[in-house]
Amino acid sequence: MALIINHLCTGCDACLHVCPNDAIRAESPYYLIEAVLCTECVGDHAKAQCAAICPIEGAIVDELGVALNPLGSLTGIPPYKLHPFHLVEAHS
Amino acid sequence: MKHSFFPIVPAKAESGTGLGCASSGCGSAPDALSHLPxxxxxxxxxxxxxxxxxxxxxxxxxxxxxxxxxxxxxxxxxxxxxxxxxxxxxxxxxxxxxxxxxxxxxxxxxxxxxxxxxxxxxxxxxxxxxxxxxxxxxxxxxxxxxxxxxxxxxxxxxxxxxxxxxxxxxxxxxxxxxxxxxxxxxxxxxxxxxxxxxxxxxxxxxxxxxxxxxxxxxxxxxxxxxxxxxxxxxxxxxxxxxxxxxxxxxxxxxxxxxxxxxxxxxxxxxxxxxxxxxxxxxxxxxxxxxxxxxxxxxxxxxxxxxxxxxxxxxxxxxxxxxxxAGQEVDYEAAMVKRKAVHDEITAKLEAQRQQPVEKVGAGETVQRGRPVLMAVATTGGSVINQHFGHAREFLVYEANDMDVRFIGHRKTDLYCTGAATCPEDEIRGESVLDRTLTALAGCEVVLCAKIGYEPWGRLEAAGIQPNGEHAMEPIEEAVAAVWREMLDSGKLAAPPATQKRA
Structure with missing residues (x-):
């Protein structure tokens, strides 16, 4: 049972500070959750802390690849609005 | 920790703040924060x-x-x-x-x-x-x-x-x-x-x-x-x-x-x-x-x-x-130099603060004229010292029959508005001047060190008078002088010319 950080991660550090298990490492090009340490916060908090503070939609997924913060859930921008601007890769 | 592409952005606004002359003009004018202890x-x-x-x-x-x-x-x-x-x-x-x-x-x-x-x-x-x-x-x-x-x-x-x-x-x-x-x-x-x-x-x-x-x-x-x-x-x-x-x-x-x-x-x-x-x-x-x-x-x-x-x-x-990387900084020496520079600037500012400000139109007969907004191209030092075409922002001052006051600044192209105006693109020349004209809306004069022939024409056509006669002069004095010229030539009796886009 462990969560996974994917390539959408911007390396902002927010999750590092809040993980109760110190399971997150600042790897390059994006951060990594050590599966053996991650408990998904069960027993510590009602919600997985990394996903509770992560500002990037889709960057944290569960073992089945399902995003804990799906597109549109954090910014409130409807996903259909995002398409024309190719925001995910914009200006990188 | 490596950041291959960089995070970004809580748009917070921290940058500026101002004691100075917000409500009374800057440079030689009294400080807006003069009420502070x-x-x-x-x-x-x-x-x-x-x-x-x-x-x-x-x-x-x-x-x-x-x-x-x-x-x-x-x-x-x-x-x-x-x-x-x-x-x-x-x-x-x-x-x-x-x-x-x-x-x-x-x-x-x-x-x-x-x-x-x-x-x-x-x-x-x-x-x-x-x-x-x-x-x-x-x-x-x-x-x-x-x-x-x-x-x-x-x-x-x-x-x-x-x-x-x-x-x-x-x-x-x-x-x-x-x-x-x-x-x-x-x-x-x-x-x-x-x-x-x-x-x-x-x-x-x-x-x-x-x-x-x-x-x-x-x-x-x-x-x-x-x-x-x-x-x-x-x-x-x-x-x-x-x-x-x-x-x-x-x-x-x-x-x-x-x-x-x-x-x-x-x-x-x-x-x-x-x-x-x-x-x-x-x-x-x-x-x-x-x-x-x-x-x-x-x-x-x-x-x-x-x-x-x-x-x-x-x-x-x-x-x-x-x-x-690899640069050795002798900070002890740097501090000595920094102190000298700071003292010099502080003394200059203090002298300015002591100087009574000559009010525009002050005197026995107070002349009346409407307020005028003027844009100024400067790289700092409180003087008009920037070429119009190099200015990425303009300071805006309002002159009236009482004083000259700093109103704010207008940016031309400091933030991205998409591919069409991106400096990375080769097609920007024309659109930057357009943006500058838009940014200067409401101003009747633009003071700069120098200005090219083409923008001069475009500005005039847009109802903004370019002025390079006060290059290297202190901003407030120049703005006051231009306002007086406008008053003397009768331009301030009438409402501002309707501005139109060139």
Whole structure:
């Protein structure tokens, strides 16, 4: 049972500070959750802390690849609005 | 920790602030903060962000050591980075605290006018307390002549108020966009608080409560607090007058109302959803309404979280990590030089302050004429010294029969508006002049060191008179002189010529 950080991660550090298990490492090009340490916060908090503070939609997924913060859930921008601007890769 | 592409952006507005001459004109005019006790005046007189007067002479820098944030603002996109952007929350190079120290010492040695080091992001400094305070601690020790300041959304301010006071950080900026949770819910989609992501009115209520408590605690400890507000038309524009009154009553010494920056290309909620920013006229009207007897600041440039140099300029790229690598800085020697430079500037400013200001039209017979807005191209030093075509922003002054007063600044192309105007594209020449003409709307004169033939014609056609006759002259005197010329030639009897786009 462990969560996974994917390539959408911007390396902002927010999750590092809040993980109760110190399971997150600042790897390059994006951060990594050590599966053996991650408990998904069960027993510590009602919600997985990394996903509770992560500002990037889709960057944290569960073992089945399902995003804990799906597109549109954090910014409130409807996903259909995002398409024309190719925001995910914009200006990188 | 490596950042291959850089995080970004809580658009916080930390950058400027102003003591100086917000309500009376700058340079030689009396200070808008002259009502402050001497002790506070001395604290801010060489701070370019707090002093309108100082921003012509002193420089500041931000070090981007704080990537994490604990709230989301609708004007911020955490994924954005572009080297050509100049606005809050955008950075190109995230620094570790030890790198930040090295960069600060290198800049302080190379730019003796640098007086202030701020931590403003790109996230929230207080959401990265270890990195933020480690940087402050080391700098206080190694560069005791540099003032420290920090900018925050305020969520964790009460928790760190003691620590801020302990690190002799004497300037704090809090971004307060509202004091009503219902309005806050339209600005902040969520906050991270007490191990949960909290949304809506409840989130805004907590944020507002913490901000106000933090403000009170800092003021009680004698820390100077400036409040930044982002003006969002239709959301908080009318409400900001109430915010201004409240934060002033609680002891904030300066209020800075800044325009919302929202472009769809930035990928922010407001940008994508088509929320517009205020026009310069709307911004100015609100700033005037908020002013009352409180110092308002009008020279904020909304800089990046890694800006370096005078306000409105960014020399960050000259001091990137690879450029300062291996550089040995003899800070003891640098401090001696810095002190000499600071003393010289301070003496000059003091002399200006002592000098009685010659009022325009003052005297036995007061001449009457309508107020005129004039734009000025300057690179600093309080003189007209920039070529029109090189100006990426203009300072705007209002001259009337009483005095000359600084109104604000107008940017031309400092932030990205998409491919068509991106400096990376070759097609920009024409559109930059167009943008400049739009930015100068309402101004009747533009004063610059020199100007090319083509823009001269376009400006005239747009009803803006170019003027290169006052090159290298002090701004206020030149503006006053031009106003008198206009008065003498009868131009001020009639209303301004209707401006049209060239």
């Amino acid at each position: 001497d002790a506070i005046r001395r604290k801010v007189q060489d701070h370019p962000c707090y002093s309108e007067q100082a921003h012509h002479y002193f420089a500041r820098m931000h070090v981007a050591v704080a990537p994490a944030c604990n709230i989301q603002c609708n004007y911020c996109n955490r994924k954005f980075d572009c080297a050509n952007e100049s606005r809050p929350g955008v950075v190109s190079e995230l620094l570790e605290p030890d790198q930040a120290i090295r960069k600060t010492l290198a800049v302080a040695a190379a730019v003796p006018q640098m007086t202030v080091l701020g931590i403003a992001g790109p996230g929230d400094p207080l959401a990265n307390p270890e990195r933020t305070f480690a940087t402050f601690r080391d700098l206080a020790e190694r560069a005791p002549d540099i003032k420290l300041c920090v900018s925050t959304n305020g969520l964790r301010l009460p928790e760190f108020a003691d620590e801020i006071a302990r690190h002799s950080i004497d300037h704090v900026t809090i971004t307060i966009n509202c004091v009503d949770p219902e309005i806050g819910a339209k600005i902040y989609p969520w906050i991270y608080w007490d191990h949960r992501r909290i949304r809506g009115v409840e989130a805004a209520r907590i944020l507002i409560e913490q901000q106000q408590k933090g403000l009170e605690m800092l003021v009680a400890k004698g820390v100077l607090v400036k409040v930044n507000s982002v003006m969002i038309p239709g959301i908080n524009d009318a409400h900001l007058k109430k915010v201004s009154k409240l934060v002033k009553a609680k002891g904030a010494f300066l209020h800075n109302v800044m325009p919302l920056i929202a472009e769809a290309e930035h990928g922010t909620y407001y940008g994508v959803m088509g929320q517009r920013g205020p026009t310069t006229a709307e911004l100015q009207a609100l700033q005037d309404e908020c002013a009352g007897d409180m110092a308002m600041m009008r020279h904020c440039r909304q800089c990046r979280a890694d800006a370096v140099g005078m306000l409105g300029e960014d020399r960050g790229s000259e001091f990137s990590l690879d450029k300062i």
